[in-house]
Amino acid sequence: xxxxxxxxxxELRRQVEDSIFSIxxxxxxxxxxxxxxxLSEKLQRDAGKYSIGGKLIQxxxxxxxxxxxxxxxxxxxxxxxxxxxxxxSSSAIDVPDRDQFSVTRYNLVFRLPEDLxxxxxxxxxxxxxxxxxxxxxRSILSEGxxxxxxxxxxxxxxxxxxxxxxxRALNGVVATLETSEWSMGRxxxxxxxxxxxxxxxxxxxxxxxxxxxxxxxxxxLAQVLDSDTAAAKDLVRVDRSRLIKCMFAARPRIPxxxxxxxxxxxxxxxQHASLTALTPALVSESASSISR
Numbered sequence: 001x002x003x004x005x006x007x008x009x010x011e012l013r014r015q016v017e018d019s020i021f022s023i024x025x026x027x028x029x030x031x032x033x034x035x036x037x038x039l040s041e042k043l044q045r046d047a048g049k050y051s052i053g054g055k056l057i058q059x060x061x062x063x064x065x066x067x068x069x070x071x072x073x074x075x076x077x078x079x080x081x082x083x084x085x086x087x088x089s090s091s092a093i094d095v096p097d098r099d100q101f102s103v104t105r106y107n108l109v110f111r112l113p114e115d116l117x118x119x120x121x122x123x124x125x126x127x128x129x130x131x132x133x134x135x136x137x138r139s140i141l142s143e144g145x146x147x148x149x150x151x152x153x154x155x156x157x158x159x160x161x162x163x164x165x166x167x168r169a170l171n172g173v174v175a176t177l178e179t180s181e182w183s184m185g186r187x188x189x190x191x192x193x194x195x196x197x198x199x200x201x202x203x204x205x206x207x208x209x210x211x212x213x214x215x216x217x218x219x220x221l222a223q224v225l226d227s228d229t230a231a232a233k234d235l236v237r238v239d240r241s242r243l244i245k246c247m248f249a250a251r252p253r254i255p256x257x258x259x260x261x262x263x264x265x266x267x268x269x270x271q272h273a274s275l276t277a278l279t280p281a282l283v284s285e286s287a288s289s290i291s292r
Contacts, residue, residue, distance in 0.1 A: 004123045005033025008116055009061045012133055015113075016063050019079055023248045024211030024256050026068035027076070028140065034060050039127065056130035058090055058109050061120075064136045066143040069210055070104065070181050073137045075241055077106055079248055080135060084110035087132060105146075106137035141177045196236045201225050205258050209240055215257040224274045231272040238265060250286040263287075 003009070013031035020027050034042075042057065043050055050057050067073055080086075090109040112120055112131045120131055138146065153160055153170065160167050188207045195204035202216045217225075225232045246268050247254075247261075254260045260283055266275040267287030 003033035003035040003038075005061050005120070008112075008120055008123070009033040009063070009133075011116065012061065012063055015083075016065065016080065016135070019083055019248070020065065020076060021212075022253065022256075023079075023244050024209075024213055025072055025076065025244070026211065027072070028066045028143075030064045030066075032062050032064075034062075039129070043128070050128040052126070052128050054128070056128050058087075058130045058132050059134040060124070060129045061133040062136065063133060064138075064143075066138060066140040068140050069185060070139040070142075071185070071241070073104065073106055073139065075244060076137055077108065078245060080108065080110065082249070084113065086110055090132075104138065104142070106135075108135045108137065109133070110135060139177075139181055141181055142174065145173060145177060193236065196232065199226055199232075202258060204236070205261070208236065208238065209243070209261065211244070211256070213256045213258050213261060215259065217258045217262070221259050221262065221275075221278060224278065228272060228274045231266070231270070231275055234270045234272070235262065235265070239269075243268075246287075246290045249290060251289045252282065252286055254283055254286045 009031040013029055017027075017029040020029065039057065039060065049055060065076060067076060087109040092107045094105040094107070109132050112133060117131050120129075149170065153167070188210055192204050192208035195201070195207065199222075201222050205217070206213065225235070243261075243265050247256075247264060250264070254264060260280075263275060263279040263283045264287050266272055267279060267284055268290050
C-alpha cells in the first residue's frame, strides 16, 4: 500500500541527498512514509499512548542515510542541524559501550520545514502525528546488518527465545564489520600517503579526502606541490572534517574540483603564499565567508 506521505518523504530525501552530495560525501539516502495501515496498527498496538494534545507519532516520515565511512556520521549530523531544527529531546544516539557488540546509530528527529507543514497536516487529517521527520544515520556496512537483524530477529523475537548463544553470535558479526570499516579507512590513508611520497597528487587527494570530486590537478598546481614541501606536508595532514564542514557552509559554493578543494583548504587554513598566488577569485570569496 502506498503512503500518503510518500511525496513529502521524497522531497525531504532529495533535500538531504542534495546537501550530502553537494560536498561529495559518499552515501546512499532512502526515504519512506508510513501508510495508513501501518499508522493504524501502531496506534492500536500502543492504545492510549498517542493522542491529539498529548504524545504524537514522530516517524510518519523517515529518512535513512547509509554512509560509506563511519566518521562521516557526526559530520552529516552537523550538516543537517544547520539546515533543519533538531528536536533534541526526541533524538537518540546509540553508541555501544566498549565491551558491547552493537552498531552505532543516530536516530534524529527534525522539525519539518515550514513549506512542508501545511501539506503534512492535510495528509495527517487530524491523526496524532507530529510535524517532524526522523533521520537515521549509520554506516553502509552496519546498514546491511541492521536490515537482517530487524527483519529476522527484532520482528521474530519468539524464534530467538532460549537461543541466546546464537543471538550473541549475531551481535558478534558487528565486531567484524567494525574491524572492516576501520581497515578500509586505514587502507585509504596508507594509499594516500604512498601517493604523497611519490608526488602523485591527483591520485593522493581522493584517497586522502574520500569524497567525490572532479578533474585532475593541473600541472601548474602540481609543480607548486612538488617544490613547496611545507605546503605538501600540510595538505597530507588536512583536517578532513573541518574542511568538509567549511565547504558546506561557505558562500558562494564552489565547484568540487581537485584544484578548488586545495585552494579552498589553503585559504581557510595555512595560507601558503605559493598556493594563494594561484587561487581563483571565486574560491577566495567563498573562503572569506568562513570565520577562521
